[in-house]
Structures are given as structure tokens and as C-alpha cells.
Amino acid sequence: MFYVEILGMIPEMAKAEVQALAELGRGGVLGSDYLLVYGRAENIDALSRLGLAHEYGILVGSFESIEDLIEYSEGVEWRKLISGTFAVRKERMLNCSYEVENIDKRVGAIINSQGLKVNLSKPDTIVRIYCGRKLWLGIRIREFKGKEFDARKADKRPFSRPIALPPRIARAMVNLTRATREVLDPFMGTGGMLIEAGLMGLKVYGIDIREDMVEGAKINLEYYGVKDYVVKVGDATRIREAFPGKTFEAIATDPPYGTSTTLPMDRDELYKRALESMYEVLEGYLSIAFPADFDAVEVAESIGFKVLERFYQRVHSSLSRYFYVMRV
Ligand SMILES: C[S@@+](CC[C@H](N)C(=O)[O-])C[C@H]1O[C@@H](n2cnc3c(N)ncnc32)[C@H](O)[C@@H]1O
Incomplete structure (x- = not known):
């Protein structure tokens, strides 16, 4: 599964762009939560062409409560997903409906307890948590800088x-x-x-x-x-x-x-x-x-x-x- 954080400028066009590129990777969009679009594709490299997006990555899971996200994170073998150092970055979208104050720190502590090193200023891997209608957990592949x-x-x-x-x-x-x-x-x-x-x-x-x-x-x-x-x-x-x-x-x-x-x-x-x-x-x-x-x-x-x-x-x-x- 992949996620894309799209730009808010022309959101329907941004979604359609994700769909077009997912099709090139033999897949498609499955849904969205405010500015987070998610889907499935055999090859997600085509998403590296995106224009109307902030970033894309691998979607690890989606959750309907903070407890579910924490419990799931405890069961993940993070070493398989993260190379080098890491940082957890959360994003509160406009429709965020959870109390996510410390969620990045809590997930960071879980990953750290598996022996992976935190580097907040220059991490090799960024773990993403998006808060919207649901909670979304992902690993960033690429950010599209303005x-x-x-x-x-x-x-x-x-x-x-x-x-x-x-x-x-x-x-x-x-x-x-x-x-x-x-x-x-x-x-x-x-x-x-x-x-x-x-x-x-x-x-x-x-x-x-x-x-x-x-x-x-x-x-x-x-x-x-x-x-x-x-x-x-x-x-x-x-x-x-x-x-x-x-x-x-x-x-x-x-x-x-x-x-x-x-x-x-x-x-x-x-x-x-x-x-x-x-x-x-x-x-x-x-x-x-x-x-x-x-x-x-x-x-x-x-x-x-x-x-x-x-x-x-x-x-x-x-x-x-x-x-x-x-x-x-
Ligand atoms: C809105 S601009 C395109 C801007 C372009 N996307 C860019 O990055 O600069 C439209 C262009 O169409 C050209 N143009 C006008 N009539 C044309 C025609 N009949 N055939 C080809 N080009 C034409 C104009 O000279 C102008 O450069």
C-alpha cells in the first residue's frame, strides 16, 4: 500500500494525478482522508513523478484509535522497514479527530526500544503519522520540496x-x-x-x-x-x-x-x-x-x-x- 500527501491547491486534480501514476504502476487509488490519498500498486516508483504532492511513502497501516496504533506499532518489526537512523513526524490535518499530542514520542520510543537510533535533525528514515478521520502510519519514501x-x-x-x-x-x-x-x-x-x-x-x-x-x-x-x-x-x-x-x-x-x-x-x-x-x-x-x-x-x-x-x-x-x- 502507498500513501500520498497531496497539496490542497486543486485537491481533485491532485487525486487524479495520483490515480494516473498508480495506474502506470498497475494499481489505483483506494480512498482518501482529507489530503491523504492511499492506494495499491505493484510498482510505486511511478509516484516519484508527482507534481501536486508534498510526499509519498509506504502505508504501514490505518487505525481508528490511538491505542490500536500503539499496539500495532509494538508488533511491527521496525528493522525490516527502517534503514539507519529515524525520526517520527506527525501531521495534524484539518479534520484531525484524535488527541495526538505525544503520539510521535510514544511510537518513537517503541521503535527505539527495538535498537534503532533516533536522529531528529537528519534522520535516514522518516516515520509518518497522519491524523485525520483515521490515524495513518507510514514510511516516507520521498518529499517533494517547493x-x-x-x-x-x-x-x-x-x-x-x-x-x-x-x-x-x-x-x-x-x-x-x-x-x-x-x-x-x-x-x-x-x-x-x-x-x-x-x-x-x-x-x-x-x-x-x-x-x-x-x-x-x-x-x-x-x-x-x-x-x-x-x-x-x-x-x-x-x-x-x-x-x-x-x-x-x-x-x-x-x-x-x-x-x-x-x-x-x-x-x-x-x-x-x-x-x-x-x-x-x-x-x-x-x-x-x-x-x-x-x-x-x-x-x-x-x-x-x-x-x-x-x-x-x-x-x-x-x-x-x-x-x-x-x-x-
Ligand atoms: C499560454 S502560452 C503557453 C505557455 C507554456 N505552457 C509555457 O510554459 O510557457 C500559449 C502559447 O501558444 C502560442 N500560440 C498561439 N497561437 C498558436 C498557434 N496557432 N499555434 C501554435 N502556438 C500558438 C503562443 O505564442 C504562446 O507561446
């Missing part, structure tokens, strides 16, 4: 434009495509989606109608160490012309939200034609963001897409959007 993502924010890229999505969201969008080999972004801009996909080891393809963006995206991809890319000038409404004869496992993209003053054609017309063009070259999933005042469901379904999910986000007073997951 700093790592911040280093790839729009204003930190060598070629910077204020048009890019936050890296954690771009990463989640790539993950929602369930890509295992390659991703295309036909509105790539500064390359945010491709940077995240490239860092996951996927081959990345991108086009943008503007030459300066293509040059800039190349600079950014190189800067973050992404080597396996093909980017060129191209029109998202004519993808086939940019990549003759090629189809793509997955597409993740964030089209411009601008008005007709900044676009060569009517915005809704651009979205429709781009969706048609993507449909022609796509083999699997499309993950795409649209402003909330564009109803993509009807347009996409009339083209042939199956719209699987959508997640709402209010960005600021004049911009709300939906993130869609579709399939051909």
Missing part, C-alpha cells in the same frame, strides 16, 4: 515570459496523460510543460507559432538538462504539417487565453481547430487547460474526444480555468 519546483518557475527560466503555468501544475498535467514514452505540447511557449516531461525521462516534442518562443524554449530545455527534444515553429491547428506522418502517445498543453486582439483568429475558433488537429495525431490522452468561459466538453465531444474529467481553478478575479483530461 524549492525544486520554484527553480523552474517562469521568472527563474533563462528565457522568461509571464505566460507559463506553475511547474507543479504543468507536471500534473503531463502525468494526467499517463505518458510513458513521449509528450507533445503544440502551444509550448517557454517550454514549461516540456521541461517537466523531459525531467521525467519522456521524449518531448513542441511547436509554437512564434519563432522567439521556439528559440527560447530550446534555451530553457538545455538549461534544465532536457536533451531528448524536438521543437520547431508550427501551428497548433496544423500539427500534421509540423510532424508529417507522426502520431503522439500523449499531448499536454496550455493554449493562449488571450482575446482576438492578441490572436490571429477568434479564440473559440482557434481552440476548436487546435482540438481537431490534436485529435488527428493523438494515440492516447490529452491534458489541456481552457478558460472557464469556454465550454470545451461540447466542442471536444463533437470532434470525437471522450472527456473524462475536469478540474476547476480560480486563478484570480478575472481568470478561472478548467483542466481537462480527454481521450481519443
Whole structure:
């Protein structure tokens, strides 16, 4: 069993991202308790790709009372789960319904009594206790530090434009495509989606109608160490012309939200034609963001897409959007 502590920003999208990656590991999500999502997968390494998460790990057990958790902890052979030194860290979620004041110390003492050494400042292994509707006991595998993502924010890229999505969201969008080999972004801009996909080891393809963006995206991809890319000038409404004869496992993209003053054609017309063009070259999933005042469901379904999910986000007073997951 695994657990993921998701971010609270767009929780339904974060859950869907966990589900997508669990599927890649031949498993799925079984449930959630506030911001803790848990499930089963044969291979949980795919979770190391997560974007909208604080951490993930192995779920040791869940309990409905403090006594049950303590009793269970006494029976665990901790040496099999912990290598090196350890620390127990508890998390009180907003819905925490237990008195957990000393629970970390009590579990720490049990583990310590089995001969394992505590190191509070730099432990090799972190034992986690989450308090929500239930009590959850786990071993952290990986924490996703904000700093790592911040280093790839729009204003930190060598070629910077204020048009890019936050890296954690771009990463989640790539993950929602369930890509295992390659991703295309036909509105790539500064390359945010491709940077995240490239860092996951996927081959990345991108086009943008503007030459300066293509040059800039190349600079950014190189800067973050992404080597396996093909980017060129191209029109998202004519993808086939940019990549003759090629189809793509997955597409993740964030089209411009601008008005007709900044676009060569009517915005809704651009979205429709781009969706048609993507449909022609796509083999699997499309993950795409649209402003909330564009109803993509009807347009996409009339083209042939199956719209699987959508997640709402209010960005600021004049911009709300939906993130869609579709399939051909
Ligand atoms: C919202 S931005 C994408 C931001 C991108 N995710 C990033 O990380 O920078 C949309 C991009 O679409 C490009 N664009 C607009 N119309 C296009 C078209 N018909 N074909 C391809 N790109 C287009 C714009 O030049 C812009 O760079």
C-alpha cells in the first residue's frame, strides 16, 4: 500500500494525478482522508513523478484509535522497514479527530526500544503519522520540496515570459496523460510543460507559432538538462504539417487565453481547430487547460474526444480555468 500527501491547491486534480501514476504502476487509488490519498500498486516508483504532492511513502497501516496504533506499532518489526537512523513526524490535518499530542514520542520510543537510533535533525528514515478521520502510519519514501519546483518557475527560466503555468501544475498535467514514452505540447511557449516531461525521462516534442518562443524554449530545455527534444515553429491547428506522418502517445498543453486582439483568429475558433488537429495525431490522452468561459466538453465531444474529467481553478478575479483530461 502507498500513501500520498497531496497539496490542497486543486485537491481533485491532485487525486487524479495520483490515480494516473498508480495506474502506470498497475494499481489505483483506494480512498482518501482529507489530503491523504492511499492506494495499491505493484510498482510505486511511478509516484516519484508527482507534481501536486508534498510526499509519498509506504502505508504501514490505518487505525481508528490511538491505542490500536500503539499496539500495532509494538508488533511491527521496525528493522525490516527502517534503514539507519529515524525520526517520527506527525501531521495534524484539518479534520484531525484524535488527541495526538505525544503520539510521535510514544511510537518513537517503541521503535527505539527495538535498537534503532533516533536522529531528529537528519534522520535516514522518516516515520509518518497522519491524523485525520483515521490515524495513518507510514514510511516516507520521498518529499517533494517547493524549492525544486520554484527553480523552474517562469521568472527563474533563462528565457522568461509571464505566460507559463506553475511547474507543479504543468507536471500534473503531463502525468494526467499517463505518458510513458513521449509528450507533445503544440502551444509550448517557454517550454514549461516540456521541461517537466523531459525531467521525467519522456521524449518531448513542441511547436509554437512564434519563432522567439521556439528559440527560447530550446534555451530553457538545455538549461534544465532536457536533451531528448524536438521543437520547431508550427501551428497548433496544423500539427500534421509540423510532424508529417507522426502520431503522439500523449499531448499536454496550455493554449493562449488571450482575446482576438492578441490572436490571429477568434479564440473559440482557434481552440476548436487546435482540438481537431490534436485529435488527428493523438494515440492516447490529452491534458489541456481552457478558460472557464469556454465550454470545451461540447466542442471536444463533437470532434470525437471522450472527456473524462475536469478540474476547476480560480486563478484570480478575472481568470478561472478548467483542466481537462480527454481521450481519443
Ligand atoms: C499560454 S502560452 C503557453 C505557455 C507554456 N505552457 C509555457 O510554459 O510557457 C500559449 C502559447 O501558444 C502560442 N500560440 C498561439 N497561437 C498558436 C498557434 N496557432 N499555434 C501554435 N502556438 C500558438 C503562443 O505564442 C504562446 O507561446
